[in-house]
Amino acid sequence: MIRFEGVSRRYGDRAVVDRVTLEVPGGSICVLLGESGSGKSTLMRMVNRLVEPSAGRVLVDGRDVAQAEPEALRRGIGYVIQSVGLFPHWRVAENIATVPRLLGWEAARIAERVDALLALVGLDPARFRDRFPHELSGGQAQRVGLARALAADPPLLLMDEPFSALDPGTRRDLQVELRRIHARTGKTILFVTHDVEEALVLADELAVLEDGRLAARGRPAQVLETGADRTVRRLFGEESLAFHRLGTLPAARLARPEDAEDGLPVLPATASLKQALMLMLEQGTDRLAVPAEAGFPGGTLHWADLVRAA
Template sequence: MIRFEGVSHQYGTLEALRGVSFEVPAGALCVLLGESGSGKSTLLRTVNRLIEPTAGRVLLDGRDVAGIDPQALRRGIGYVIQSVGLFPHRSVAGNVATVPRLLGWDRARVEPRVNALLEMVGLDPGTYRDRRPATLSGGQAQRVGLARALAADPPVLLMDEPFSALDPGTRRGLQTALRRIHAETGKTILLVTHDLEEALVLADRIAVMAEGRLVAEGPPAEVLGPGAPEAVRRMVRTGALVLHRLAALPAAGAAENGPAPGSPGLPAGATLEDALLLMLAHGTDSVALEGAPPRHLTMTAILRASAP
């Protein structure tokens, strides 16, 4: 759905992007992950032409975005930002209806769409549709921003650090809502974050940026697996993040051939985190991976796989 071909961008003498090339498959939830200044937000904004590449091109569903009128392009792409950007003088319903009205939808079509979207993002229409943004909490406002981005049913949703300013509990609730919405709608989502934990919670693909370059891209288990580049290794060096890393890695990838008599059984599709928790619960240093041929997993293998 989104294809970057040798995308570069300069701010004066600063190279913000350096020949970035990769694809975001249709229906994927791809996270652009990287430290501050890595170029991830700059890359995201080339998709809706808020930033024009100085070299390379961006294709959306096979079309070079440089050949699409910017306003028409942006009306066909959902866009969610950290600061939400709701219109303070409009009601919640008026904010959600912004793009459909620009596209000429009539009232009979807009009203049920607004109600359905508010319900989708977890806001009761009867309670919230007539409220002003100033009366909303940060989490509620971000839910309205998400509903507004989805209003015209765009195939692509761009999200730039959408939850970074929220408290942890609110953030987790919105992450859960986004995963549910993605599963229900099948939209292609490209989301920027500097938070590895958030990337692991949300992504089915991760693209890691460092100093304007793409340094790793693929499913989380591949990106975080053996041979991960230094930019990724830096993100998993703290103990808390090691557990999140184990949650993204399949146990089968570290399993050894042969049975493990007396060891508790682990389902074939389990993660390394599942294996570690099972070992701790049973006070053992090995688990048997269910299925044929017989295989087992040791604590040593888990520690080896978790090393950054």
Template sequence: MIRFEGVEKSFGAARALDGLDLVVPEGAFAVLLGGSGAGKSTALRLVNRLIEPDAGRVLLRGRDVAAEAAPALRRRIGYVIQGIGLFPHWSVARNIGAVPRLLGWDDRRIAARVEELLALLRLDPAEYRDRMPAELSGGQAQRVGVARALAADPDILLMDEPFGALDAVTRQALQAELRHLHAATGKTILMVSHDVEEALALATRIAVMAEGRLLQEGSPRELLDSPADPRVRDLMDGGALGMRRLSLVPAASLARPDGAAPEGLPRIPAGATARDALEAMLAARADAALLEDATGVPAGVVALADLLRA
């Protein structure tokens, strides 16, 4: 879906990208991971031509992005930033419908799309469509920002540190929503992050960058188990390698039929990881957690002993 071929970019004397070669497969949730100055955001902004490369090419579906007018290109690509950037004097519905309106959709089609996206992102349309951005919490506003990026049904969603300004609880909730959204839509997502935990929680592919270069690209499991560079090993380990491996294990794979589950067990949602289960047990001082299905019905028990074996 996205290909970087020998991409170079400098800002004055500072080299931001130094021969970046990277492929993002269609339908992947790819995360550009690294510290400050790694070149992550520069690479992301080349995709929708917010900046231009000094050398090399960026291709979408095999076509050089430079071959298309930048405004038309951007209308085909969803873009979510940390600052959200909602128009403050427009309602939620009008914000979400901004790009479809530019594309000439009629009012009925726009209204239907707004309803669909609010429901997908678990914001009641009747309650939120007419609200103003100032009436939203940070997490709600970020959801609306994601909905706006998806409004014209783009193939690609670009996300630049979208949850960096949110508190930990809200960030985890939105990460869960984003996993749900990716599973529901199958869209190709390319996201910038400096947070290893976030990358492991979301990505199907991770590209670790440093000083404008790609150090290693692969699945989360490949990077945890077989780091190809000492900097990748240090980043992925962080003194918590066992816990990070648990974040790749679905809690459902360890769950047993609930039978006569004791009362008062902490509950974990469908899609939770083994790490989520362990954290819930620690918080509740319990030796097991109750796994729910997508409707909130108990689906099994995850035991601490099974987590330790995992």
């Protein structure tokens, strides 16, 4: 668990982060969302002491990070950045093994960990462990960067716009991959982005920053429901707030408990209403069959109900 208590960071007369108090629940993905210059990266870097607060304090699992030796602190926190930062003359396996080597792990344990992590991030160990960074695509390099951050099994990951330089398809793939890895590992992740769609795909908790101040926070659906907030409206767009809100609600919530007609397109019960809307438009239908799944009763989703929900 991370807690920011009234933290500020000033450069001269300018407050880059201004009196932010925020709690990140353990085991969650908390996304810091905001425009460039909103203070989100500065706030995140206070956790591993790459930036020191001018006021306030940052606690990880109840301990003030200011009391920790910086290098030791950083070895216990995974850190992934946009530029990846792989060492160009080291092979993939050597890059991933950076922190375990510093911690004095035995060679056999390191090799086993490297192969396990490559498999976890979707790369075949036999094909990739001996490649150099210049032999990787952007998406592959970012997967290696994620594996390196996970190498010593830290309970906390900091991710600073890690996917923003990638093409849309690769970016979506890595968002799905990160969600899968989070489900398997249960790590606490603090993720910085300026991309609204990415924030909604990833966030368990959402914190919106503007001019260094915390403008809104809560679960994504809660933040969207506070759409009257000026900052939230500008970020999401007046006309698209309802559309984004649909992405936070499960389709099964609106499915009528009735027998589905034969031939209707099928939507998984755990899909979002936004996905339901896109499927209806794609298939040219006003109804979808929603099967019983994961505790949901199932039934039929109607266009009129979906529109009312928006």
